[in-house]
Amino acid sequence: MIEYRSEQLHKLFAPVFTSLSYCTTMAQHATHDTAPTGEIPKPNTAWIWKTFWIISAITALEFVIAYIMPASTFRNSIFIILTIFKAFFIVAEFMHLKHETKGLIWTILIPMSLLIWLLVALITEGSYIGEAVQNLVS
């Protein structure tokens, strides 16, 4: 009886499952765990070191800019763009998010992108509070 009902439900939602499984096949898992057989495979670390050099180079560039360029809004925007680049490499490669399913990638990215709005809104608010306090004093 129960078996019969779940089969019916399965038929009802068949299109949903098909699209879900389509999403999941989008993931390219580079890591296939193999049960221990005694023989240990050779390490595959080239991509790790490549990512490390990219992140280090961006950090070095940030310091060069901090030393040679006078502070300005332009300089700050360069810093923020470089930070987002670094964050991309850490999340995509080290945290492996690039190789997860599209569903998981969007689940993480959409809420995070809403925070940009929060940041911009409250920084603007901060400037207004500062102005209001200045006007109160003078």
Add this chain to the structure above:
Amino acid sequence: MSTISTTQVISDSALDKPRTGTWDGGNEPFKASYGKLMMWFFLLSDAFTFAAFLTTYGLIRHRHGVYEGTAEAFKFSSNYWPIPEKVFDAFPGLHGMHLPLGFVALMTMILIFSSVTMVLAVEAGHRFDKKDVQKWLLWTILFGATFLSCQAWEWSHFIHGTEEGTLMNDGTVFHGANLAMNQYGPVLFADLFFFITGFHGTHVFSGVCLLIWAFIATTNGTFEKRGHYEMVEKIGLYWHFVDLVWVFVFTFFYLV
């Protein structure tokens, strides 16, 4: 005998293995295991907390005045927000030298490097290379502990302040910082320094504890018996997140 029974008979062999039906929990959403998915969701919520801290920093910084003038003529004052490279310019063992952001550069590289050794440990786990997992976990613990020690020095220096100190509005000279007073700028500057770097440091500390536990479990062969090193992978996700947060703290607190 073709009547439909209303009671479900579960055979013994069905009880032995986990149920795999679509509505029985047999599905793996996003092709990620339960633990990894929950770690991602936890990290998302943790990212909200850190984002709240950094947003607060942005709001409070813009609420205060901006220093106008050359960087050379900069003096600490509670009338404007300090320039970070004038506050964080000390290096342990090099007393009295002006090395803007030198120490924080070292700390950043230590944490990035610890992230690399962490990925190497996860990679070794996929290959069931117990010795390599142990080696890279130990390196990660070492870098994590080094980062914490650096932060302890940074805090100590920040709290004790410079020799000259700063002439406060009430006519006294104040050295260093606490939650109510500081020589570098507005009161909230030091408060935010303590809260943001402190909250991050607590995360690093928790990470080091988890790594030590994972090292012991690896040594005991727990993960090998379990058939996978997923726990190392999950702790790795957390560790990279801590590194990621530092990348943002570094930009917004020290560079901008």
